Amino acid sequence: MKLSVIILNYNSSGYTLDCVNSIRKYTQLGDYEIVVVDNGSQEVDFDRLYSLNQQPFLKLIRSRVNLGFAGGLLLGLQVVDPSSTYYFFLNNDCQLLDDVCSRLYAFMEDHKAVGVCTGQAVNRADEHEPSFNYYPSLSGNLLGHGLMRWFHPADYLPRRQKYQEPVPVPVVTGSALFVRATAFWQVGGFDPAYFLYCEEEDLCRRLRQREWRAMLIPDVRFRHLGGGSTRRNLLIEKEYYISLFYYFRKNENVLKQLLLQLFYTLKVGRKAFRSTHFAQLAWFILRGAPGRESLRYRQGLPVIARPTTDHQPTSSLLSQ
Structure with a gap:
């Protein structure tokens, strides 16, 4: 395999099915696979994904509990083809708008110093959405990103600017993170201690310490719908x-x-x-x-009701 696309599902199967369909519709790359990881969804949501089992070169696996973003993706990596040269970690609330996989693959093949890249996100209204971020820091918080741009312009590029050419960035979006497998494992992959946030900042920082570059490829577009799995509270x-x-x-x-x-x-x-x-x-x-x-x-394993007797508990763990 040249590429393994890994997608997490958490109680948002409709997004996941649309995401997979967009990959199938646009991708012309010869050798690729899709791995869908259900991250402890409710039974009814997981059942909607069964149709994916009929698709070629697609693997559907399930975790009994929500492992978080990093943990779920690491679980998916356990079943990818070991010969894959690139991993594409794609949020299920994203839809490809052209042959993103082939184009990012070609860019990485032509730029061997690049460890991770992404395309340009647009929102539901086809409006530009920032696709990279800055490293969290004390100086950035105290002085502001505008002032820090005077001292470190490469680390504080304007996020809302529309770029015409590939540009080095500090942190690529975690919504569509295309990474070189050798670079990913050289730095140890995702840190599973992160549950929902900051995984991409942490990964990109470690890649940078090993002199791998992160790039935004602005003419490769995907739609980021937002709100696929998480509601703010x-x-x-x-x-x-x-x-x-x-x-x-x-x-x-x-x-x-x-x-x-x-x-x-x-x-x-x-x-x-x-x-x-x-x-x-x-x-x-x-x-x-x-x-x-x-x-x-704050989560528990699924339980199923059982008849009550003097010697039998009232519930039992589901085996997966």
Whole structure:
């Protein structure tokens, strides 16, 4: 295989089926496969994916629990063809608008120093959507990205600008992350300690440390619908800060960690008068965004009711 496309599904099978159909419609690459990982969805949602079993070069696997973004993709990598030279981690709320796979593959083949790349995202209305981001940092937060652009222009390219040529970027979007397999494994792949956020920042940083480049290819387009699996609420907001502060603990010294903690506490806390939501979130950040409160630990395995007897429990774990 030249390419393995890996897609996560979590209670959003309609998005997943549309995503797969767009890949099948546009991709002309000779050797590719699709791996769909159901990340602990409800039974009724997973059942809608059974039709995928009839498609050639497509593997459908299921996790009993939600492993998170990084964990789910790592599970998918367990079943990819070992000869694949590239991995395309594609959000299920994305749809390809042309032969994205073949074009990104060709670009990577022609640019051996590039470890990861992505295309240009557009939203539902075909409007430009930023497809890269900056590394989270204390200086960027305190001084602002506009001012930091004066000191480090390559690390703070305007995100909303429409580029005409391929351009090096700090962090490619996690929605459509096309990565060279040798580079990916050289840096250890995704860190499964991240549950929902900051996986791409962490991966791109480690790739950069090994001198692999990240690129935006603006004439390769895909549609990012947004909202495929995650709805914003207090628990999801907390999950973001759990990942963000884990990233800081990996990459910043203790003093910077404390200053960042104070910065985000004040940033969120100043909105506390609007809603208790922000007050709770600010207190959570002030406590260090503890990982023990992650959604990872708020889920249980599926259960099925059983007849009750004196010697039999009332429920039993489903075997998958």
